[in-house]
Amino acid sequence: MIKLYDQKKxxxxxxxxxxxxxxxxxxxxxxxxxxxxxxxxxxxGISVISVTDHSNVKSLDEIWEVYQSSFTTNDGVELKYKDFYKFYTRG
Incomplete structure (x- = not known):
């Protein structure tokens, strides 16, 4: 039998x-x-972050190079169209 949930905590x-x-x-x-x-x-003590810079993803190279193996990140970007902001993240 396979246990789907086997965490003690x-x-x-x-x-x-x-x-x-x-x-x-x-x-x-x-x-x-x-x-x-x-x-x-x-x-x-934050476990997951998403750097969501305005209108670009230039920080991703630095994040992936230095931190990707040691920290959980979500790629994100905040885009503006006229006076409306949208936030995008990818998991």
């Missing part, structure tokens, strides 16, 4: 932040470097 709550802007973000006054974002996330 049961359900666990984790902290996620899926809307963070870095210095790569256009139209934003964000001052946090990718390193600072990840250092802060780790120090605050």
């Amino acid at each position: 049961g359900s666990q709550w984790r902290k996620w932040d899926l809307h963070i802007h870095s210095t790569y973000s256009k139209e934003s006054s964000a001052k946090l470097s990718i390193k600072k974002i990840f250092d802060e996330a780790i120090s605050k």
Whole structure:
């Protein structure tokens, strides 16, 4: 018989932040470097983050190169059309 649920701890709550802007973000006054974002996330016990810069995905190269193997990330971007913002993330 296959056990579908075999965790001794049961359900666990984790902290996620899926809307963070870095210095790569256009139209934003964000001052946090990718390193600072990840250092802060780790120090605050955040398990998953998504850097969702305005109108570009330039931070992804740095994120994948440095942090992809040691941290769970969701790729994201925030796009603006006229005065309407849309947030996209991919898991």
